[in-house]
Amino acid sequence: MFPEMRYPRIVLNYITARRISLSFGSAVFLLVAALLSGSRAEEQPCEIWTIRPDGSGLKRLLGTTGYTCGSPEWSPDGQWVAYDTWRVGQTLHDAQIVVVRANGTDARTLGLGAMPSWSPDGNLLVFHTYGINQNELGQTDTDHIVVMNADGTGREVILDHWGSPRWSPRGDRIVSLLNGNIALYDLATGKEHVVLPHAYSIHWGLGVSRDGRHIAFCGSDSGMYLAALDELKMQATVRTIVAEGRCDYPSFSPDGQRLVFAYRATEKSPLRLHLIDLSPGAKPSLIPGQEPLQGGWGPHWSSDGETIVFTGPAKKDADPPPANPHSGR
Numbered sequence: 001m002f003p004e005m006r007y008p009r010i011v012l013n014y015i016t017a018r019r020i021s022l023s024f025g026s027a028v029f030l031l032v033a034a035l036l037s038g039s040r041a042e043e044q045p046c047e048i049w050t051i052r053p054d055g056s057g058l059k060r061l062l063g064t065t066g067y068t069c070g071s072p073e074w075s076p077d078g079q080w081v082a083y084d085t086w087r088v089g090q091t092l093h094d095a096q097i098v099v100v101r102a103n104g105t106d107a108r109t110l111g112l113g114a115m116p117s118w119s120p121d122g123n124l125l126v127f128h129t130y131g132i133n134q135n136e137l138g139q140t141d142t143d144h145i146v147v148m149n150a151d152g153t154g155r156e157v158i159l160d161h162w163g164s165p166r167w168s169p170r171g172d173r174i175v176s177l178l179n180g181n182i183a184l185y186d187l188a189t190g191k192e193h194v195v196l197p198h199a200y201s202i203h204w205g206l207g208v209s210r211d212g213r214h215i216a217f218c219g220s221d222s223g224m225y226l227a228a229l230d231e232l233k234m235q236a237t238v239r240t241i242v243a244e245g246r247c248d249y250p251s252f253s254p255d256g257q258r259l260v261f262a263y264r265a266t267e268k269s270p271l272r273l274h275l276i277d278l279s280p281g282a283k284p285s286l287i288p289g290q291e292p293l294q295g296g297w298g299p300h301w302s303s304d305g306e307t308i309v310f311t312g313p314a315k316k317d318a319d320p321p322p323a324n325p326h327s328g329r
Contacts, residue, residue, distance in 0.1 A: 051310070052308070060315070082117075117165055117166045125150055126174055145185075169210045172187050201221070211256060216241065246264045248271055271296065273297075293313060
């Protein structure tokens with residue numbers, strides 16, 4: 001039913017398990033983001049933190065002494081966090097995927113890659129690599145989007161381009177960035193489509209709503225936007241959510257009514273976590289309780305809506321965190 005050359009084995013198994021339909025009958029809305037070319041590396045050590053949406057419970061989840069990190073994402077069951085990390089002074093080609101338990105223990109390094117995203121059943125991860133081949137034998141001329149099991153085994157290339165990929169919570173698509181556009185890779189047909197009416201200058205990091213009908217992305221310089229896809233036409237329309245100010249890494253609340261994202265109104269202020277209601281005319285609202293940190297970015301909302309995981313700068317006087325999985329490497 002599914003030609004082997006078209007569908008890597010790990011994707012075939014996923015399709016079979018979920019019994020994904022080949023029909024294109026319904027119209028769906030998606031929210032997606034594209035990448036601004038350039039380095040994502042931070043010049044300072046970073047750590048993984050959590051906070052509640054009301055600003056209480058700020059906690060360092062994992063220490064990453066001597067490392068920077070980013071793109072944390074909760075697993076669908078809330079038991080794990082996946083993120084990427086590399087030593088300060090290394091390049092993005094050295095980025096590694098790590099998964100850690102929700103209490104900050106049992107961190108596991110899964111190999112080269114960045115910006116991981118969980119499949120809805122929590123069994124697989126999709127991510128991209130920066131010019132690294134799928135066997136991790138060295139650099140190639142092509143970036144890849146790769147799928148692997150959540151334990152790091154069975155990695156297989158599914159697309160030959162970079163992409164800041166997100167697994168749609170619907171389960172049937174992987175959303176990524178392609179040449180300043182948003183690309184949808186259909187796991188049932190093996191086809192990829194770009195859906196924006198023209199190329200945009202888009203910052204990395206995007207959010208997809210739980211029902212798969214909305215996707216949020218940020219401009220490379222300022223602003224945040226909502227893209228809606230007519231699936232029958234395979235074309236998206238876009239509206240502005242935030243007109244001005246630097247925006248970063250939107251993530252939907254489980255009910256799809258709000259976004260959490262990093263925001264700063266001016267270049268002189270640090271990025272901090274904000275919430276915004278998706279009703280017309282809504283304004284960003286600062287999440288309180290972040291004062292101990294000199295900024296925060298890359299947030300992701302847990303499936304139960306109780307906790308937001310994000311990246312923040314290393315803080316020397318914080319409570320001792322669990323050990324960094326890379327220490328001594």
